[in-house]
Amino acid sequence: MFGKINLTTKALSTLQLDTSNPRLLGYKKQGKLQTEKEIISLMMARYGIRELINSILSNGFYPDEILYAIPDKNQPNKRVIVEGNRRLTACKVLKKPNILKGTEFSNLISKIERHPNYNAAIETIKKLNLVELSSRSAARTYIASKHTKESIKRWSVYTQGAYYIDLLSEFDNINTLRASINNSVSTSRIRGVILFTRLTDQILELPTLSQEEKDILVNDIDNIKTEAIFRLIQRLDFKANIANINLNKEGKIVVRKIGQNAYNHLLAKLARDANFTKKLSTRQEDDKKIKEYLEELKLIINQFTYTDVGFNEDETEDDDLTFDLSENDADTDTVEDSNEKDADEENQHFIAPEPQIKPVQKRKQNPTLLKKTTPCTYQHAKIDELIFESKTLNINRHKHSAILLSRTLIQVVLSYIIKKSSQHQNYKIEAKHNYLDLDTLLIYFSNNIKNIFPDEPDKNAYKLIRSDLNSYKDSGKLISNLVTHSDAHTLTLQEVTHVQVKLQSLMDYFLTKIISGHQAQ
Numbered sequence: 001m002f003g004k005i006n007l008t009t010k011a012l013s014t015l016q017l018d019t020s021n022p023r024l025l026g027y028k029k030q031g032k033l034q035t036e037k038e039i040i041s042l043m044m045a046r047y048g049i050r051e052l053i054n055s056i057l058s059n060g061f062y063p064d065e066i067l068y069a070i071p072d073k074n075q076p077n078k079r080v081i082v083e084g085n086r087r088l089t090a091c092k093v094l095k096k097p098n099i100l101k102g103t104e105f106s107n108l109i110s111k112i113e114r115h116p117n118y119n120a121a122i123e124t125i126k127k128l129n130l131v132e133l134s135s136r137s138a139a140r141t142y143i144a145s146k147h148t149k150e151s152i153k154r155w156s157v158y159t160q161g162a163y164y165i166d167l168l169s170e171f172d173n174i175n176t177l178r179a180s181i182n183n184s185v186s187t188s189r190i191r192g193v194i195l196f197t198r199l200t201d202q203i204l205e206l207p208t209l210s211q212e213e214k215d216i217l218v219n220d221i222d223n224i225k226t227e228a229i230f231r232l233i234q235r236l237d238f239k240a241n242i243a244n245i246n247l248n249k250e251g252k253i254v255v256r257k258i259g260q261n262a263y264n265h266l267l268a269k270l271a272r273d274a275n276f277t278k279k280l281s282t283r284q285e286d287d288k289k290i291k292e293y294l295e296e297l298k299l300i301i302n303q304f305t306y307t308d309v310g311f312n313e314d315e316t317e318d319d320d321l322t323f324d325l326s327e328n329d330a331d332t333d334t335v336e337d338s339n340e341k342d343a344d345e346e347n348q349h350f351i352a353p354e355p356q357i358k359p360v361q362k363r364k365q366n367p368t369l370l371k372k373t374t375p376c377t378y379q380h381a382k383i384d385e386l387i388f389e390s391k392t393l394n395i396n397r398h399k400h401s402a403i404l405l406s407r408t409l410i411q412v413v414l415s416y417i418i419k420k421s422s423q424h425q426n427y428k429i430e431a432k433h434n435y436l437d438l439d440t441l442l443i444y445f446s447n448n449i450k451n452i453f454p455d456e457p458d459k460n461a462y463k464l465i466r467s468d469l470n471s472y473k474d475s476g477k478l479i480s481n482l483v484t485h486s487d488a489h490t491l492t493l494q495e496v497t498h499v500q501v502k503l504q505s506l507m508d509y510f511l512t513k514i515i516s517g518h519q520a521q
Helices: 022-029 036-046 049-059 085-095 108-113 118-125 136-148 157-168 174-180 187-204 211-218 226-233 236-241 260-275 287-301 332-348 381-392 399-420 424-434 438-452 460-480 493-515
Strands: 005-011 067-071 079-083 127-133 244-247 253-256
Touching: 022 036, 022 157, 036 049, 036 085, 049 085, 049 108, 049 118, 079 085, 079 127, 085 118, 157 174, 157 187, 157 226, 174 187, 187 211, 187 226, 187 244, 187 253, 187 260, 211 260, 226 236, 226 260, 236 287, 260 287, 381 399, 381 493, 399 424, 399 438, 399 493, 424 438, 438 460, 460 493
Parallel strands: 067 127
Antiparallel strands: 005 127, 067 079, 244 253
């Protein structure tokens, strides 16, 4: 299967992390990883390295844990690990814990070094067992089978696609690529993950997405919501009414019916609706809602000159139109839930005798005033600037600034909505001399939310929003009026968190109205 192989033992110091590791490709494309320390920090954050560290500290490194290596062309005495980078990362951290200095995991340094089994664990990783292979291609079948089909720490769909795309640089087309891995993965599966990754990469390069949006997506690229887009573009009604998006035999995207500008704007909307507004999900069984959504997409593409020929139409377009992400895979939403559960279980099992590396509990509290996924409006510059500040302001360090910013954001958003509303004149009369005052806005919106948004499809939303408005008005506003605090009163994190929760709920509602074009009446 592998060609010529050699089972040997090598010193840890001679083993190098694979910079071409498919797990890293998406980040490297965005220029995120430049050093081994950055790679280790990413692996620690995303791929369960702490669990492996704890296992090695508790039990040592098992000799049957074999790594797969290829020669380093530039350093003959070094080996590049092409399979086993998670285990190698754990070993490197154990060998030199100070490599975590300056990262979010710096608190683990002393805990690792103080572990009662530390010296014994280090002895087990001085030399590691390897299968030495002549080249990267010699390990291809094994790697593809392990990480794209089996359940052992399977790569994300994006990483699987990146792996196959990397192989396409060596082969003529998808069929020859499949043959190179002994046809161990179905053609539709390979096509599916390649399309998924191609779409993701195009999203990250869109000129119609802001850099902030791209940063949010690339920072959690393994959980990007491209599957919702993947499913939508395969629907017959999408192909008939919007565009035909397919792969050619070389694994490149082919687009028919619309031009480049229309496609960029279309893909940007799909990306925002899948990842930020949550308007587009993998659950697309409601044909009525999908039909309404397709009408929204039509409005976008109709702004551009129609063309029967796509901007990158290719005569070698593949006749095989099947794409598959489901082989041995759960749906995206389920996978994320499972990942979260796995992370919790990893932490729960991260236990050893004192002193030990204790589990890092998942922080339920959002550290910034607004969640990173809160969308911008792209219609109102001041609101968007305030949203950006709210998504970067740390409430733990800047409690007073967070309160003042929340007050300003609510005031500006409500002012913008009421000015666009047919209730504007009525509001001006009722407000009298307190026009656009925060307290006046909160009271008016609470009493008149049904009149402002009479077409609200979810009638329960009125009650929820009214409750949040009243809560902010009664307690949040008092907190926001920092000048009224007594000299002895210190603003607490609990007070700030109260405001934060109400602010997020209100912004989720009102920003959606602004973004969707649901004009206040």
